Amino acid sequence: MATAPDETGDAFTERQQAVLDAVLALMVEEGGDVTMTMVARRASCSKESLYKWFGDRDGLLTATVRWQASKVRAGNYDRQRLDVLALRDSLTRFAANWLGVISSPTSIALNRFAIAQAGARGSNLGAIMLANGRFAIGERIKPVLEAGRDAGLIGFDDSETAFRSFLGLVGRDVQIRLLLGDRLTLSPAEIERDAARATDQFLALYGTGTAGPVSH
CATH class of the missing domain: 1.10.357.10 (Tetracycline Repressor, domain 2)
Structure with missing residues (x-):
């Protein structure tokens, strides 16, 4: 069996997926403009972990978009x-x-x-x-x-x-x-x-x- 090539989000760990879900939830609540501090607080993780996993804020946003798009x-x-x-x-x-x-x-x-x-x-x-x-x-x-x-x-x-x-x-x-x-x-x-x-x-x-x- 085959599927189309797919960035399914499997590259993200469960903990990282939970962080990305937190970003999406914050975007709904805050109209999109979220900070690393807000994400760390909502996801109960350190900013150091966010920077380690995703790099800068653009990296976090890129991962968030990939995670959302992986559902298609x-x-x-x-x-x-x-x-x-x-x-x-x-x-x-x-x-x-x-x-x-x-x-x-x-x-x-x-x-x-x-x-x-x-x-x-x-x-x-x-x-x-x-x-x-x-x-x-x-x-x-x-x-x-x-x-x-x-x-x-x-x-x-x-x-x-x-x-x-x-x-x-x-x-x-x-x-x-x-x-x-x-x-x-x-x-x-x-x-x-x-x-x-x-x-x-x-x-x-x-x-x-x-x-x-x-x-x-």
Whole structure:
């Protein structure tokens, strides 16, 4: 079995994961602007430990973004025996995970803070968010799309373009509405429904009509 290359957060110890969860919780409460002192106090650890584990504040923010983005994963798939049902399931899992993450209070707070800091001199948070969030997630799902293409199930020339089409179908206007304060609430059932619908729309756009299992 295989999955798309994934920074799953397994590189972080349980203690480090608890610290990163504390950062996310503080961002929700404080509007994003957190200090190493605040994190150390909330996570019941020393600032020395934070600097040892993550380096400076940018390092802590990078790890936090990676940890949040690691929750977005595609489903398992067998590249050598991929059929349209397995491809659909893997893409739907990714879509549901991504919708669940971007609609969470932690992601909303993190993205709002990154946007607010994007024009600030000396702030690297926007670049951190792009590199470890959107771009990293893209590299995680593109191998699934390419496996589908290699199996003859979908067709496209450029995996980045195909990924952006898929992301647009999944996200629609959900993220921008949430960032602007819309009290949009997505239940788990609605997320599953929307993820399945977006995946079916994507397969309708890019599908080749090959329905049976394909082996190489």
